[in-house]
Amino acid sequence: MGRILLERVKHTRMFIRHDQLEKIFEEFDGQCMALSKEQRLEKYKTMLENPFRFFRGSAYLFYYDVTKVPSIFHTDDEKPTWIQGDLHMDNFGAFQNESGDIVYDVNDFDEGYVGSYLYDIIRMSVSIALYLEEQGLNTSAQEMAIHHFLRGYINQLKRFQRKQDDPRTLSFTKDNTKGPIKRVLKKLEKRQRTHFLQDISQINEEGKRVFLWNEEVQPVSKEEFAAISNVLPNYAIKDIAIKHGSGTASIGLKRYYILVDGQTDALGVEDLVLEMKEVRSAIPAYFLPYNETFWAHYEHQGARVVGTQKAMHHLEDPHLAYVTMDGQEYYIRERSPYKKKVKPKNYTDLEDYFVTTSIMGQITAKIHARADIDYSDVFTYHSEVEILHAIGKHHDIFIESTILQAMRYKELVYSDFELFKEWVEEKFKS
Structure with missing residues (x-):
């Protein structure tokens, strides 16, 4: 009898989550995006490649989940950060800026919006865990890579606050990067336009x-x-x-x-x-939260994306x-002719992952710090000041808390991925 009851508990939990997934995918892909059956199937086939791809294609599921979780590390709703909105390992890349330099930066701005910086941080941290898991790296390596990302983020914010770096002009080139990113940038220098x-x-x-x-x-x-x-x-x-x-x-x-x-x-x-x-x-x-000031400037969705890119890029x-x-x-x-990502083949050892995620943390700090009063009249404050105030003095607690949340959510992604496979098979079996 006990075994039957335990199975019922497990089944009910999965049934409820399955129902949530179905409603969310139907609402966003079917209604908001208005994708045809053929377009949805094309998208879902890509998402079925692995859990990381699934995570990339289901940002709405991520926000549905994490916006329900309170945190002492959130910034005040009245002082949001201009966030990238879909931060993950594959949304960083190399390209040529308008001065002719080959730089490494965030390269996707479609989901740019205003809200707590923590959503970018958590989404990126989850993506690091998923990405490294796909490369066969263990939990300890995943946690350490996230740690380097978060430490790089905090340290760079502090450099901005102390005026050691200027977010308006800081860029990442072969001269101030290391590891796979530096190697990719140097290789691109030899590429002809x-x-x-x-x-x-x-x-x-x-x-x-x-x-x-x-x-x-x-x-x-x-x-x-x-x-x-x-x-x-x-x-x-x-x-x-x-x-x-x-x-x-x-x-x-x-x-x-x-x-x-x-x-x-x-x-x-x-x-x-x-x-x-x-x-x-x-x-x-x-x-x-709905931001009236932001939408007054960026009612056109193309203007919002363009505004986000201008806010986050130096040139x-x-x-x-x-x-x-x-x-x-x-x-x-x-469409930059120098567009290139750091791919799995570019990593040679664990240290390469740690160096790369640390630089990605610095870049994330840059885009958050730059896209405020320095760029836009939507803001009347410096984001780096507000973020560091929210994190407080106990950086280790912030890092440990974020790693714990990211690793827990990674496990949910794997569970959701299995439910998603079942649902796609049911929904599109004909």
Whole structure:
């Protein structure tokens, strides 16, 4: 009898969580995102690759869970931080800034919003644990990597507070980084800007540069070409393609590559590719306090993403813009030919993971500290001051608490991943 009752307890707990998952996925992917059955299946197939991919594609589930958990380390609701909103290991990368330097920074701003800094910190910490788990590293290594991330974050905030560094000008290059990040940046220095264009384009029989078609890069219809040309009247457009297969959470949103002529980058090279991506409301906005001042400035979702990137990057992309086309909102930026992530193959030992997460902590501190009164009139205070005040003097307690929460949530992600597999099989078996 006791065994039967225990099984009933386990079944009921899983049944309730299964029901929560189903309602959340139906609401956000089915209603808010309005994804078709085919688009949802494409997204879910990617999420089924592993728990880390599942975590990347279900930010709404993360916020549904963690916004219910109070913490003494949250900043006051009246003094939020401009957060990246979807911080994880694969949302950092290398690219060329507008001075021609190859830098390493956060490279995704679709979920930018205002709220407690702690949501970025916890989401990144969970992602570190999941990422390292996928590489076969044990719990101790995962916890130590998170520790380095958090220590890097706190130490960099303190440097800003003491005026030892300036968040408005600090950037991360081969000269002030180590390990895999430094190696990737040094390797990119040898890459020619034209390599990217050669990879995705060709000179046709008429002597014009056009895109090369493949599974991920496909031609657009005449109507799409005309509509995009209409909203970008200041560019001499050579060709337009629709881009498939990028990201996880953004699957189902339209993304275009636009080959333009007559524009030059910091090094004077002509011909570049713009990326025009459809954007919806930020996922954190559904769960965090409504900020009237923020929305007064960034009602257009493309403006919100562009504003987030400008706030968090030292040197802004001169091609950043936002448009509305056929009732949908988009943002535009240059698709950097130097875009590159640190991949699993780039790590050679444990120390490489620790050095990398520490630098990611410094970068996270930079984007939080920069996107306040230094950049935007939405803020009347310095975020680094408010964050350090919330963390207090007992840094070790903050670190231990965050690691504990991240590791517990990692286990929930693995459990949810199994339920998700069952649900997708049930929902899309036909």
